[in-house]
Amino acid sequence: SAVISQKPSRDICQRGTSLTIQCQVDSQVTMMFWYRQQPGQSLTLIATANQGSEATYESGFVIDKFPISRPNLTFSTLTVSNMSPEDSSIYLCSVGRPEDEQFFGPGTRLTVL
Amino acid sequence: EDQVTQSPEALRLQEGESSSLNCSYTVSGLRGLFWYRQDPGKGPEFLFTLYSAGEEKEKERLKATLTKKESFLHITAPKPEDSATYLCAVAGGSQGNLIFGKGTKLSVKP
Numbered sequence: 001s002a003v004i005s006q007k008p009s010r011d012i013c014q015r016g017t018s019l020t021i022q023c024q025v026d027s028q029v030t031m032m033f034w035y036r037q038q039p040g041q042s043l044t045l046i047a048t049a050n051q052g053s054e055a056t057y058e059s060g061f062v063i064d065k066f067p068i069s070r071p072n073l074t075f076s077t078l079t080v081s082n083m084s085p086e087d088s089s090i091y092l093c094s095v096g097r098p099e100d101e102q103f104f105g106p107g108t109r110l111t112v113l
Numbered sequence: 114e115d116q117v118t119q120s121p122e123a124l125r126l127q128e129g130e131s132s133s134l135n136c137s138y139t140v141s142g143l144r145g146l147f148w149y150r151q152d153p154g155k156g157p158e159f160l161f162t163l164y165s166a167g168e169e170k171e172k173e174r175l176k177a178t179l180t181k182k183e184s185f186l187h188i189t190a191p192k193p194e195d196s197a198t199y200l201c202a203v204a205g206g207s208q209g210n211l212i213f214g215k216g217t218k219l220s221v222k223p
Binding site for chain 1: 117144145147149154155156157158159162200202204205209210211212213214215216
């Protein structure tokens with residue numbers, strides 16, 4: 001399985017600001033996924049990021065709020081824009097296939113004040 | 114609606130006290146069921162994939178089973194290091210992606 005790292009591991013931000021989360025994989029992968037894990041809730045897929053194409057967003061998530069970059073086959077970023085306290089969550093990236101085993105990074109714990 | 118429900122939400126066991134976690138699902142055309150373990154402050158760690166009813170997978174003290182409506186994660190003689198949140202996810206239905214349950218938080222006391 002791939003080794004996945006995320007930066008930052010945690011952050012505390014002020015409302016109205018933006019935070020960019022990085023996800024690095026130790027091998028080339030076709031698909032990368034970004035999830036949100038809110039307290040007491042299940043993991044929710046935000047978007048799928050493929051290299052060389054626009055990210056595909058799930059219902060309820062929009063590009064203006066969660067812009068994603070995928071510049072190569074080992075790296076992706078997720079930006080949480082114009083943050084509010086409701087964006088406080090753990091953000092996770094994963095690799096794999098949409099309906100198969102996925103392997104997750106350690107997560108980024110975001111607190112918005 | 115495609116849905117995954119895990120029970121109980123939390124489970125406290127004494128070391129050596131065997132038990133089972135439940136994952137029930139309502140998806141049409143199940144294409145796979147996945148179990149993960151998540152430790153505090155970490156991402157989910159993949160445990161098992163089950164594809165068809167009757168299938169079983171084992172790893173150390175864990176055994177996962179699958180029926181047409183639910184999956185069980187059996188924990189035999191658990192140890193404190195088995196304490197974690199166990200997540201279930203399914204692939205199927207109209208989603209085209211994994212659908213996760215909310216998890217069961219397992220605590221094993223020595």
